[in-house]
Each structure stands twice: as C-alpha cells, then as structure tokens.
Amino acid sequence: MYDLSHQNSLKLQSTAETYLEFSNTDELVEISKxxxxxxxxxxxxxxxxxxxFPISFKNIVLKAMGKDIKIINSHENILIEVSAGLEWDDLIDFCCEKNFYGLENLAGIPGTVGAAPVQNIGAYGKEVSENISKIEVFDIKQKAIKYIDNEECKFSYRDSFFKKNKHLIITSVFFSLSSIFNANLSYRDLQNKSFSSAQALINYIRKIRLKKIPDRISYPNLGSFFKNPIIGKKSFNKNPKLSKLTSLSASPDKVKLSAGEIIESLGLKGMRINGCGMSAQHALVLVCTGFCNANDIRRVEKTVKEIVFNEYQINLETEPFYL
Ligand SMILES: Cc1cc2nc3c(=O)[nH]c(=O)nc-3n(C[C@H](O)[C@H](O)[C@H](O)COP(=O)(O)OP(=O)(O)OC[C@H]3O[C@@H](n4cnc5c(N)ncnc54)[C@H](O)[C@@H]3O)c2cc1C
Structure with missing residues (x-):
C-alpha cells in the first residue's frame, strides 16, 4: 500500500495499491504494456x-515526474517544451530568469505543468491557454504518442477537452512566449499599477495571493472550490436578487458573477460540517480543519450548492476533481 496522504493539498488520508511514477513517454509506454x-x-x-483523493484508490495511480525544459527557439517567438512533472511555479522562475515573457500573472499557482492545461489554469486576467502552442500526450487507447494543438484542446474558462478525455496522459507542454515584457494589467487589482520588470510583477502577484488565500499548512485547501458562474444576460435581468451582486460582462450576451460573493452573501463564509467547510478568510475556498474524507467534502459541496440555488436559482459548478 502506498500512502498518498501527503500528495494531496487537502491532506486527506489516502492509499493506493499500485502507485507508479514516469518521467518520459518511453517509461509510460512500458508501464502501459x-x-x-x-x-x-x-x-x-x-x-x-x-x-x-478517495480513502483508497481502486485504480493504478500514475504520477508524472519529468522536469526537463527544452528551449526550441530562444529568439523573438520563443518556444519551449516543458515536461509534465515540473512544478508550475518553477517554470515561472525559469522564464523570468531567461527573459521569456507571458506567464507572469500565473505566478504562485501550485501544481504541475502537466495539470495546468487540464483546467486551463487562470488568474489575474490571464489563462494558460493563451501561451500553449501544443501538448504532447500518450494516448492510452491507441498506444501512441500524439501532439494536440491549441485549437483541438477546446480551452475555455477552467475547462479543456482533457477533462473528458482521460485516456490522454499529458507528458509535455509547448509554450510560446515573448522576448518583450509587456505587463498584463487588465485585472482590477493590477489596474493603475506599473511594474518595471517581470520579476516585480511576479513578486507582487505572489504577495497578494499569499494574503488572500488561506495558508495551506493550517488550512489545507484547493484554492477556489467553485467556478464563477457565467449566466445569460436575460436570466440575469429577470432575477432581481442578482442585481445586488457584482457582475461583469463575459460576452455580449453573458455576465460573470463572483461565486465567493454569492457564498458570502448567504452567510456561508466560515460554515463547517464535521472537519471541513468554507474558509472564514475567503468564502470561495473549501478548507479541511479536522479529520475528514471525500464524503464530508461532498456534503459541504451539496449544502452550499443547494442554499445558493434556493436563493438565486444559480447552479454552482465545482472546480476540483474527485479522483
Ligand atoms: C492554494 C491554491 C491556490 C490555487 N490557485 C489557483 C488559481 O489561481 N488558478 C487556477 O486555475 N487554479 C488554482 N489552483 C488549483 C490548482 O493549483 C491547479 O488546478 C493546478 O493546475 C493543479 O495541479 P496539480 O499538479 O496539483 O494537479 P492534480 O490536482 O494532481 O490533478 C488535477 C487534474 O489533472 C489531471 N492530471 C494531472 N496531471 C495530469 C497529466 N500529466 N496528464 C493528464 N491529466 C493530468 C488529474 O487526473 C486531475 O484530474 C489553486 C490550488 C491551491 C491549493
């Protein structure tokens, strides 16, 4: 039995009968056989x-460990290939050191490079899909290495086609970056600010993230637990209760609401059921503060969704994955 309790951010007790690591496609082909x-x-x-994580995985658990970064083109239109097992924030530091620009606003997001395209990680006015040119995968069904280009990934807000295509294991990601630093200040917390370098922007973002998100040691969490709802403008205008909430235009006929604000408006910030609940610091973050498992988390998730639906007729969508 392999203990995976320290390999998940909620620190849930979890074991796997078979746990295997791979660093490249050759090793994956061998494991697959x-x-x-x-x-x-x-x-x-x-x-x-x-x-x-479940208490015990019924399936074989695979983990990407490769941490290589290959520079394919280092002039003007920079292209790099990064192995799936590299820590995302180590990639941010590498790019900053090499003067490869474009990913600064995504600094401080935990996790691996291989998982970043799965939910199209995003923060501070930026989504990773904007800099992905293609992705190397091992297709378990066809037993073949394939390259999926950006269009085929069907990226959207916290979504991609990898969520529905679990037979594709991401082995590396190709990023196209710029040799010119052009700070993306579109997000409200960054407007009216100026940054003389990519490092200054990265430092600023890491600092505000630390202030906003509960500390993962004392409050094990997964960052945002629900997606911000995007609803049609017609439904928004028909529902007077929503007019009190902050709304942003998401497209000509859609508005985006803040899931955190919705949860807070219903007095659910800080709520607890057994050992888990919504953070008292940030209403959108589910935290585990006591002994709990995936069923306890489902209970909190269901309760929050029901209360939100009853008040606003909005279906909140869960961001993390139950494995
Ligand atoms: C404190 C905190 C803050 C966060 N802030 C943000 C944020 O600002 N923006 C944001 O978008 N996310 C955020 N997240 C969520 C998380 O960091 C990202 O989703 C991250 O990309 C997950 O990486 P991981 O390696 O931990 O993935 P895991 O949780 O291990 O896996 C996530 C999913 O990807 C799949 N997967 C993993 N690796 C591969 C692979 N090689 N091939 C195919 N599928 C794979 C898994 O099966 C699973 O379905 C935050 C999380 C925390 C804890």
Whole structure:
C-alpha cells in the first residue's frame, strides 16, 4: 500500500495499491504494456492541488515526474517544451530568469505543468491557454504518442477537452512566449499599477495571493472550490436578487458573477460540517480543519450548492476533481 496522504493539498488520508511514477513517454509506454492501462484502470495525479483523493484508490495511480525544459527557439517567438512533472511555479522562475515573457500573472499557482492545461489554469486576467502552442500526450487507447494543438484542446474558462478525455496522459507542454515584457494589467487589482520588470510583477502577484488565500499548512485547501458562474444576460435581468451582486460582462450576451460573493452573501463564509467547510478568510475556498474524507467534502459541496440555488436559482459548478 502506498500512502498518498501527503500528495494531496487537502491532506486527506489516502492509499493506493499500485502507485507508479514516469518521467518520459518511453517509461509510460512500458508501464502501459505491463499493466494493461488500455482498460482505463488508472488515474493520473500531479501535486493533488486540485483533486479530492478517495480513502483508497481502486485504480493504478500514475504520477508524472519529468522536469526537463527544452528551449526550441530562444529568439523573438520563443518556444519551449516543458515536461509534465515540473512544478508550475518553477517554470515561472525559469522564464523570468531567461527573459521569456507571458506567464507572469500565473505566478504562485501550485501544481504541475502537466495539470495546468487540464483546467486551463487562470488568474489575474490571464489563462494558460493563451501561451500553449501544443501538448504532447500518450494516448492510452491507441498506444501512441500524439501532439494536440491549441485549437483541438477546446480551452475555455477552467475547462479543456482533457477533462473528458482521460485516456490522454499529458507528458509535455509547448509554450510560446515573448522576448518583450509587456505587463498584463487588465485585472482590477493590477489596474493603475506599473511594474518595471517581470520579476516585480511576479513578486507582487505572489504577495497578494499569499494574503488572500488561506495558508495551506493550517488550512489545507484547493484554492477556489467553485467556478464563477457565467449566466445569460436575460436570466440575469429577470432575477432581481442578482442585481445586488457584482457582475461583469463575459460576452455580449453573458455576465460573470463572483461565486465567493454569492457564498458570502448567504452567510456561508466560515460554515463547517464535521472537519471541513468554507474558509472564514475567503468564502470561495473549501478548507479541511479536522479529520475528514471525500464524503464530508461532498456534503459541504451539496449544502452550499443547494442554499445558493434556493436563493438565486444559480447552479454552482465545482472546480476540483474527485479522483
Ligand atoms: C492554494 C491554491 C491556490 C490555487 N490557485 C489557483 C488559481 O489561481 N488558478 C487556477 O486555475 N487554479 C488554482 N489552483 C488549483 C490548482 O493549483 C491547479 O488546478 C493546478 O493546475 C493543479 O495541479 P496539480 O499538479 O496539483 O494537479 P492534480 O490536482 O494532481 O490533478 C488535477 C487534474 O489533472 C489531471 N492530471 C494531472 N496531471 C495530469 C497529466 N500529466 N496528464 C493528464 N491529466 C493530468 C488529474 O487526473 C486531475 O484530474 C489553486 C490550488 C491551491 C491549493
């Protein structure tokens, strides 16, 4: 039995009968042959910062460990290939050191490079899909290495086609970056600020993230637990209760609401059921403060969703994955 309790950000007690690490596609091909992965009897983990682990995994657990960064083109249109197992924030530091620009606003997000495209990580006015040119995967069904280009990934807000295509294991990600630093100040916390360097912007973002998000040691968490709801302008205008909430235009006929504000408006900030609940510091963050498991988390999730729906007729969507 492999203990995976320290490999997930909620610190849930979890074990796997079979746990295997791979660093490259050759090792993955070998594992696939030896363990018959084409039957779908596996699940892939990164750092477990967006996943809810079961008490015991029924499937084989695979973890990407490769940490290589290959510079394919270092002039003007920079292109790099990064192995799936590298820590996302180490990539931010690498790019800053090399003067490769574009990812600064995503500084401080935990997890691995391989998981970043799965939910199209985003923060501070930026989504990772804007800099992904293609992705190398091992297709377990066809037993073949493939390259999926940006369009095929069907990226959208915290979504991609990898969520529905679990037979594709991401082995590396190709990023196209710029040689010119152009600070993205579109997000409200950054407007009217100026940054003389990418490092200054990265430092600022890491600092505000630390202030906003509960400390993961004392309050194990997965960052935002629900997506910000995007609803049609017609439904928004028809529902007078929503007019009290902050809304942003998401497209000509859609508005985006703040899930955190919705939860807070219903007095659910700081609520607890058994050992988990919504953070008293940030209403959108589910925290585990006592002994709990995936069922306790489902209970909190269901309660919050029901209360929100009853008041606002909005279906909140969960961001992390139950594995
Ligand atoms: C404190 C905190 C703050 C956060 N802030 C943000 C934020 O600002 N923005 C944001 O978008 N997210 C945020 N997150 C969520 C999380 O950091 C990201 O989703 C991250 O990309 C998850 O990486 P991971 O390696 O931990 O993935 P895991 O949780 O291990 O896996 C996530 C999913 O990806 C799949 N997966 C993992 N690796 C692979 C692979 N190689 N091939 C195929 N599938 C794979 C898993 O099966 C699972 O379905 C935050 C989380 C925490 C704890």
């Amino acid at each position: 030896n363990y018959g992965l084409e039957q779908g009897n596996f699940c892939v983990i990164g750092e477990g910062t967006n996943s809810i």
